[in-house]
Each structure stands twice: as structure tokens, then as C-alpha cells.
Amino acid sequence: MSGERIRAVVQKELRDFRRNRFLVGTMAVLPLVFLVSPMITLLQIPASTPVSVIHHAVGGSSLLLFVVPAVIPPIMAAYSVIGERDQGTLEPFLTTPIEREELLLAKAIAVFLPSVTVAYGIYFAFALTIRFAAAHAVSAAVWHTPQIVAQLVFTPLIATWAVWVGIAMSVRARDVRVAQQLATLASLPAIGITALITFRVVTPSVRLAVALAVVLLVIDIRAWRFVSKLFDRERLITGSRAKPS
Amino acid sequence: MQATPALTVEHLTKRFGGRVAVDDVSFTVAAGEVFGFLGPNGAGKTTTVRMLGTLISPTSGSAIVAGLPLSPANGVAIRQQIAVMPEAPGLYLRLTVTENLEFFAGLYRIRDRARIPAALEAVGLQGRATDLCGNLSKGLRQRVALARALLNDPAVLFLDEPTSGLDPVASREVHGLIDGLRERGVTVFLTTHRLEEAERLCDRVAILNTTLRTIGRTDDLRDRLFRKRLLVETRAPLTDPGSVFDGSPGVTGWEANGSGVYEIVVTDAKLAAPDVARALVAAGADVLSLAEQRHSLEDVYLELISEDVEATR
Structure with a gap:
């Protein structure tokens, strides 16, 4: 495993992302959609509203914010391998000494970093606005410690899951759009875990958040190994699987 | 190397x-x-x-x-x-x-x-x-x-x-x-x-x-693929080309290919060319050109590929 090669791929990907207007537009607009709607909902809640209603509203809003790390990475990650093939850069890339684990990890990091940055940015914009503009009871529910811990811990874990799902689709699909649609769809179940906490179906606690986070972390690490096994140079180049004698 | x-x-x-x-x-x-x-x-x-x-x-x-x-x-x-x-x-x-x-x-x-x-x-x-x-x-x-x-x-x-x-x-x-x-x-x-x-x-x-x-x-x-040939062009057709070419050292065959144009099959073009030139001059021919026939790589390629095409028909 070469850190130098991983760094080279991450740097190239980030440069390429920054200059891709479609991607920058998607990264800017999509999160705003998920920010504005819950913010308006919570800002309209009067101070006299019962606590259970507030908790329910905050749960729903937080869940929408978890959609950001679940939907942005697949859009980028699904492009990462098949996109290279579409623009004719995959073959020269694969003839370099890069190993598949390095390639996939680098691609994942390159998607993870901007996705999580945007997701955290959106969350803090949401939380700060609520803090200063919403009713005190609403603010207290948003700034509830397990709620914050859940956002901080689960955002990168959901994003990582979504990244691997996106890359897996990118490795196997024959078309970028199909890969993006399937990846987005397949990323959503990860939000289910967090929904249990945000809607307080299970009693939210730091211990529970950590336990679920560990489960997601294990899944994320295994996903890397799994996607590595899916990666087949021959299939990507020729469209058919390698059948060595 | x-x-x-x-x-x-x-x-x-x-x-x-x-x-x-x-x-x-x-x-x-x-x-x-x-x-x-x-x-x-x-x-x-x-x-x-x-x-x-x-x-x-x-x-x-x-x-x-x-x-x-x-x-x-x-x-x-x-x-x-x-x-x-x-x-x-x-x-x-x-x-x-x-x-x-x-x-x-x-x-x-x-x-x-x-x-x-x-x-x-x-x-x-x-x-x-x-x-x-x-x-x-x-x-x-x-x-x-x-x-x-x-x-x-x-x-x-x-x-x-x-x-x-x-x-x-x-x-x-x-x-x-x-x-x-x-x-x-x-x-x-x-x-x-x-x-x-x-x-x-x-x-x-x-x-x-x-x-x-x-x-x-x-x-x-x-x-390997083509026999070596000399191409000769004279101002007028030779009256008896056989007597000119058949006796020349290194010549194994010849054929007339148009008016005053001859393709001469030789064992070695560089060795045969001077003798052919001398024979032509001795026969009183006005020689316009005498050169080795060059086959291009394209000729080699087409020869081999056309064999494949023929074989698949």
C-alpha cells in the first residue's frame, strides 16, 4: 500500500471535481434543498408546542440532514471508475503500478472528504440558525447531546457506506447514470439506523450511538474489501471477466 | 542490441x-x-x-x-x-x-x-x-x-x-x-x-x-515472399529479348511487360544488374532505365492478409 500513490489520486480527483461545473452545482444545490426545508419547519414551531411534538419535528429534520451524506457521495462515487472509462482515462490509469486497493481507497477518500465537509457544513448552518432564531424548546432539542453526537458520528459513517456503495456500482455498472441511480437507492438504508435514534424509537444514548457507530464502521471496512474483490481490470477494460487457464 | x-x-x-x-x-x-x-x-x-x-x-x-x-x-x-x-x-x-x-x-x-x-x-x-x-x-x-x-x-x-x-x-x-x-x-x-x-x-x-x-x-x-526482379525499360522493344537476357549470369527468367518494358527474375539484383546492362548495350538497345523492383511492406502485408482472406472464403 503506497501513501504516495493514494495521495496522487486524491489530489487529482479533488482538482478534477473542483473544475467540474455539474458536480460543483450538485454539491451546492442539493444540500441546500435538504437544509432549507427542515429549517423552515423548525423556525415556525411556537414556544408553546408540546415537547413530544417538538422532538418529533426535530427528529424528522435531523433525518433529512442525514440524507445529505447519503445522497451526495453516490453521485460522485458512482462516477469514479466508470467515469474514467467513459472519458478514456481508465486504461492509461490501470497500466500504472497502482494496486486495486490503493485505487479504490484513494477514490473513496476523494469522495468522502468533500461529502463530509458539505454535510457537516450544512448541519452546523442548520444548528446555529436554530440556536439563534428558533424557539428555546426547539433549540434545546436540536442541541441535545446525543443528537449532536449522532450527527457527528453517523455523518462520516453513512457517507463512507454511501461511498462504497457508489464505487461498487461504478465498478460493475456499464453506464454512469445507472450507477448513480442504483448507488443512491442502495445508500438510503444506512439512514434507517440513524432514524431509530432521531425518532427516539430506541432510547437515544451515547452508548447506543457508539455501538451503532461501531457496527457501521465494521460494515464500512468490510465494504472496502468487498468492493476490492469486485474490481476486475479485465472486465473494466473489455467488458468480459478474466478466465485464466 | x-x-x-x-x-x-x-x-x-x-x-x-x-x-x-x-x-x-x-x-x-x-x-x-x-x-x-x-x-x-x-x-x-x-x-x-x-x-x-x-x-x-x-x-x-x-x-x-x-x-x-x-x-x-x-x-x-x-x-x-x-x-x-x-x-x-x-x-x-x-x-x-x-x-x-x-x-x-x-x-x-x-x-x-x-x-x-x-x-x-x-x-x-x-x-x-x-x-x-x-x-x-x-x-x-x-x-x-x-x-x-x-x-x-x-x-x-x-x-x-x-x-x-x-x-x-x-x-x-x-x-x-x-x-x-x-x-x-x-x-x-x-x-x-x-x-x-x-x-x-x-x-x-x-x-x-x-x-x-x-x-x-x-x-x-x-x-522471403517475392522473387527478386530487375525492371528494364528501353526506348523501343528489343527484337530478340531472349538472346539478351537468357545468357546473362544470375538471370533465371524474364517477361515482357508492355512495349519496351521487361521484368527480369534474378538471383541477386546487385550482381546481375551490371551484366544485364552490358548485354543490353551489346544488343544496341537504348536503355531508359534499369532498376531493382522494390516491394513495399504494403506488398508483403497484402500478400499475407489476402492469403488469410482467401483461406476464409
Whole structure:
């Protein structure tokens, strides 16, 4: 495993992302959609509203914010391998000494970093606005410690899951759009875990958040190994699987 | 040339399902050689390059690339020693020329970043280092791709149809660059279906049409496939050409081919030509020209490929 090669791929990907207007537009607009709607909902809640209603509203809003790390990475990650093939850069890339684990990890990091940055940015914009503009009871529910811990811990874990799902689709699909649609769809179940906490179906606690986070972390690490096994140079180049004698 | 071959290929075969793309191909390429790999579209040239470049696995057969046996375990080590320039340049169009090369330098773990301007200088692009690749012409992109292939100072450089789609001026520039590589001692494996390109650039050529049809120096291939002939043109037809040609040493046959034009089959053109000239002068003929008939690589190629076409009918 070469850190130098991983760094080279991450740097190239980030440069390429920054200059891709479609991607920058998607990264800017999509999160705003998920920010504005819950913010308006919570800002309209009067101070006299019962606590259970507030908790329910905050749960729903937080869940929408978890959609950001679940939907942005697949859009980028699904492009990462098949996109290279579409623009004719995959073959020269694969003839370099890069190993598949390095390639996939680098691609994942390159998607993870901007996705999580945007997701955290959106969350803090949401939380700060609520803090200063919403009713005190609403603010207290948003700034509830397990709620914050859940956002901080689960955002990168959901994003990582979504990244691997996106890359897996990118490795196997024959078309970028199909890969993006399937990846987005397949990323959503990860939000289910967090929904249990945000809607307080299970009693939210730091211990529970950590336990679920560990489960997601294990899944994320295994996903890397799994996607590595899916990666087949021959299939990507020729469209058919390698059948060595 | 050194004794150790840069490439040794033995009985290499590749099947895609029921279709045989490359069948039982064997050859060697010496270090420092410019080797041409010719064949029509679909002959298996690119498949061979992809196998030797460790992108796809052979169905059977073996190869040694830059001293390393071709195997999945040696994939990274082989790719460290070679460079492949595919038919399409495959550049990141939103990145500059330098950024593209920086990326590949990182993949080869090249710490000496002075190699980037050196590679650009080798292909005459030092003035375009900060240009976005998307703004370059096709010919310039091909040059960037060649600079990229030179970054790791490869033991074997695979060039897959490097002038495909280029105009004559850009093609000539790429030819000049390949000549430069030869002078630097780089082993070049050049696939092309442009025969004049192979004839001009390559030390040896192989002609592939799924199977290897022939291999050798172009002069040897010509000699192997075609009988040597002298072409004679006189101002007026000879009254008795048999008496002129039949007695000349080295002449094994002749035929009239139009008014005052004769094709003379000889064992050795250089030895027979002076005797034929003397016989013509002695016969009082006004000789307009006397020259060895030259067969091009195209003649060799068409002869072999047409045999295949005939065989499949």
C-alpha cells in the first residue's frame, strides 16, 4: 500500500471535481434543498408546542440532514471508475503500478472528504440558525447531546457506506447514470439506523450511538474489501471477466 | 542490441468466450529495438498489448516482460517497468498538462519532479505546461500522452496506434518522437496498421492476423515472399529479348511487360544488374532505365492478409 500513490489520486480527483461545473452545482444545490426545508419547519414551531411534538419535528429534520451524506457521495462515487472509462482515462490509469486497493481507497477518500465537509457544513448552518432564531424548546432539542453526537458520528459513517456503495456500482455498472441511480437507492438504508435514534424509537444514548457507530464502521471496512474483490481490470477494460487457464 | 530480450512471448493465446482474439503467438523483442506489430482491425494487436501490459490475462501461453514473468503476482512490478500509450491519449481534460503528468509521476512514485519538464521537453511541449489538456489539439494531446509514457523511463514502451486519427503533420511529429526514443535506446513495441509508418520506424515487424503470419526485417520479408526482379525499360522493344537476357549470369527468367518494358527474375539484383546492362548495350538497345523492383511492406502485408482472406472464403 503506497501513501504516495493514494495521495496522487486524491489530489487529482479533488482538482478534477473542483473544475467540474455539474458536480460543483450538485454539491451546492442539493444540500441546500435538504437544509432549507427542515429549517423552515423548525423556525415556525411556537414556544408553546408540546415537547413530544417538538422532538418529533426535530427528529424528522435531523433525518433529512442525514440524507445529505447519503445522497451526495453516490453521485460522485458512482462516477469514479466508470467515469474514467467513459472519458478514456481508465486504461492509461490501470497500466500504472497502482494496486486495486490503493485505487479504490484513494477514490473513496476523494469522495468522502468533500461529502463530509458539505454535510457537516450544512448541519452546523442548520444548528446555529436554530440556536439563534428558533424557539428555546426547539433549540434545546436540536442541541441535545446525543443528537449532536449522532450527527457527528453517523455523518462520516453513512457517507463512507454511501461511498462504497457508489464505487461498487461504478465498478460493475456499464453506464454512469445507472450507477448513480442504483448507488443512491442502495445508500438510503444506512439512514434507517440513524432514524431509530432521531425518532427516539430506541432510547437515544451515547452508548447506543457508539455501538451503532461501531457496527457501521465494521460494515464500512468490510465494504472496502468487498468492493476490492469486485474490481476486475479485465472486465473494466473489455467488458468480459478474466478466465485464466 | 543487448543479448537479453526486452520481451519474450511464447504461445500466447487469448479467447473471449468462443472467440479467439490471439492464437498461439510467439516472438521476442530485443532491448533497444523498435518493433512493429502490424495487422488489420480486429487482428489482436491491442489485445496482445493489453496482455503484455497486465491489463488482461492470457488464456494460455507465457511471456517475460522487462525481465519479469507475466503473472498476476508480478503485475505491479511489470507495470513499474513499462509504459503503455493507448490509442486514445486518455488525458484528464480539466487538468493542465503539468497536472496530468504530476498525477502519473505520483502513481510511479517518482520523487524527482524535474522529470516532468524533461518529459515535456522531450516531446516539445515545454511551452504548454500550464495549458488545460481540454484546450489542446489532438496532435498535442498525443504528445502529452507520450510525455506521460516517458515519465517512468520505461524499459519497454508500448505504443498502440500512436498516430491513429492524426493529420499528416501531427503524424510526422510523432514519428520524429519515436525516432528520438530509438536514439535514447528505449525498446518500443509499436502497433499500427499504417504500413509506411512501420516501414519507416521499425527495426523488425511482425504481421498478426489472430495468428502470427510472419516476423522479420522488412527487407527479409520482401525477399522471403517475392522473387527478386530487375525492371528494364528501353526506348523501343528489343527484337530478340531472349538472346539478351537468357545468357546473362544470375538471370533465371524474364517477361515482357508492355512495349519496351521487361521484368527480369534474378538471383541477386546487385550482381546481375551490371551484366544485364552490358548485354543490353551489346544488343544496341537504348536503355531508359534499369532498376531493382522494390516491394513495399504494403506488398508483403497484402500478400499475407489476402492469403488469410482467401483461406476464409
